[in-house]
Amino acid sequence: MMSDAIMSQGWSIFVIVLIVINLAGCGWLIWWTMHMRTDDQVEGDESTGHVWDVDLKENNNPLPKWWLNTFYLTLIFTVIYLVLYPGFGNFTGTLGWTQEGQYVEEVAASDAKFGAVYAAFGDASIEDLANNPDAVRIGKNTYDNFCAACHGADARGAISYPNLTDNDWLYGGSGAAVLQTIRNGRNGIMAPFGAVTGADGANEIADWLLADNPDDPSAAAGKARFMSSGCIGCHGINGEGNQALGAPNLTDDIWLHGGTKERIAAIIMNGINNQMPAQLDVIGEDRARLAAAYVLSLSKGTD
Numbered sequence: 381m382m383s384d385a386i387m388s389q390g391w392s393i394f395v396i397v398l399i400v401i402n403l404a405g406c407g408w409l410i411w412w413t414m415h416m417r418t419d420d421q422v423e424g425d426e427s428t429g430h431v432w433d434v435d436l437k438e439n440n441n442p443l444p445k446w447w448l449n450t451f452y453l454t455l456i457f458t459v460i461y462l463v464l465y466p467g468f469g470n471f472t473g474t475l476g477w478t479q480e481g482q483y484v485e486e487v488a489a490s491d492a493k494f495g496a497v498y499a500a501f502g503d504a505s506i507e508d509l510a511n512n513p514d515a516v517r518i519g520k521n522t523y524d525n526f527c528a529a530c531h532g533a534d535a536r537g538a539i540s541y542p543n544l545t546d547n548d549w550l551y552g553g554s555g556a557a558v559l560q561t562i563r564n565g566r567n568g569i570m571a572p573f574g575a576v577t578g579a580d581g582a583n584e585i586a587d588w589l590l591a592d593n594p595d596d597p598s599a600a601a602g603k604a605r606f607m608s609s610g611c612i613g614c615h616g617i618n619g620e621g622n623q624a625l626g627a628p629n630l631t632d633d634i635w636l637h638g639g640t641k642e643r644i645a646a647i648i649m650n651g652i653n654n655q656m657p658a659q660l661d662v663i664g665e666d667r668a669r670l671a672a673a674y675v676l677s678l679s680k681g682t683d
């Protein structure tokens with residue numbers, strides 16, 4: 381409960397009365413159990429004095445005193461607790477403890493502990509951090525918590541979520557480019573070209589992009605379409621892509637949105653708007669740098 385969400389006076393009194401009645405009721409119940417006697421009880425006899433079927437007696441077998449006393453102890457504990465901590469209506473307790481206060485304290489303690497760890501890597505370049513096992517380990521931790529949901533636990537991505545391990549980059553694989561992606565997010569937008577290419581044209585271009593044999597007539601027509609439809613402004617004259625624009629390389633086998641002819645033709649027809657949300661506000665600068673180092677470490681040695 382947040383400190384500003386206190387109860388109204390009426391509720392507070394109601395709760396206090398309930399607690400008092402409950403405590404008193406429990407106390408009386410324990411006292412009554414300890415002193416229970418039946419009217420028929422015979423002095424010096426273990427039984428309650430009740431007899432059935434001539435000789436069947438009901439034994440009076442009271443709970444041990446020490447056991448009942450533990451119930452008294454729980455009552456005393458309750459009273460002490462309600463004096464120290466919030467719980468008794470609006471009374472906040474003499475210790476002044478709040479959930480919010482405890483949370484703030486714990487966050488401060490964890491910042492003091494981990495802030496120093498993160499800051500220890502403060503001066504190094506992302507490329508250097510990618511070679512530092514400690515930095516990579518902490519970066520992986522951040523990755524697992526904040527990135528894996530989209531890019532996968534193994535960072536190999538999924539349809540529309542880029543694989544981060546393959547050294548194929550929409551926006552570039554330098555430490556600076558990866559850090560910028562993480563800090564500010566990215567938004568890859570391609571307008572629909574259906575009105576320019578038509579469905580047949582889109583299929584032909586897809587044939588060309590996927591072609592094993594560029595001399596195939598449909599692929600050859602597709603290449604001509606690609607050249608004349610305004611694609612090269614972003615994807616380059618050979619479809620090799622442009623990292624400054626986030627326009628993917630279309631000549632490799634890596635397809636962000638799925639590599640079937642249907643998917644590729646559909647993107648040409650309908651365009652695509654693919655977004656990664658900015659992470660700086662979520663994880664802060666130090667952890668963004670360590671996550672970038674981890675990402676870089678994944679594709680090191682691959683090409």
Ligand code: HEC
Nearest residue numbers: 526527530542549550551552561566567568654655656671
């Ligand atoms: C909500 C989903 C989501 C989350 C969370 C997310 N990403 Fe992304 N990320 C994407 C998408 C989608 C893209 C592709 C954006 C585009 O197509 O322009 C992307 C792109 C990237 C790229 C660029 C890849 C390239 O080829 O240039 C990197 C690097 C990256 N993310 C790393 C991270 C890291 C590290 C985190 C965690 C700190 C993270 N992402 C969190 C969805 C996400």
Ligand code: HEC
Nearest residue numbers: 568569570573609610611614626627628635636637648654
């Ligand atoms: C204004 C720049 C721009 C133009 C012009 C453009 N594209 Fe794109 N295209 C992009 C961007 C940016 C993406 C990546 C979107 C993303 O991040 O998901 C993309 C993605 C694609 C993809 C999906 C690639 C994959 O890996 O899944 C295909 C296919 C494609 N474009 C083909 C074309 C064709 C064909 C044309 C011309 C008819 C064209 N584009 C024109 C910017 C452009």
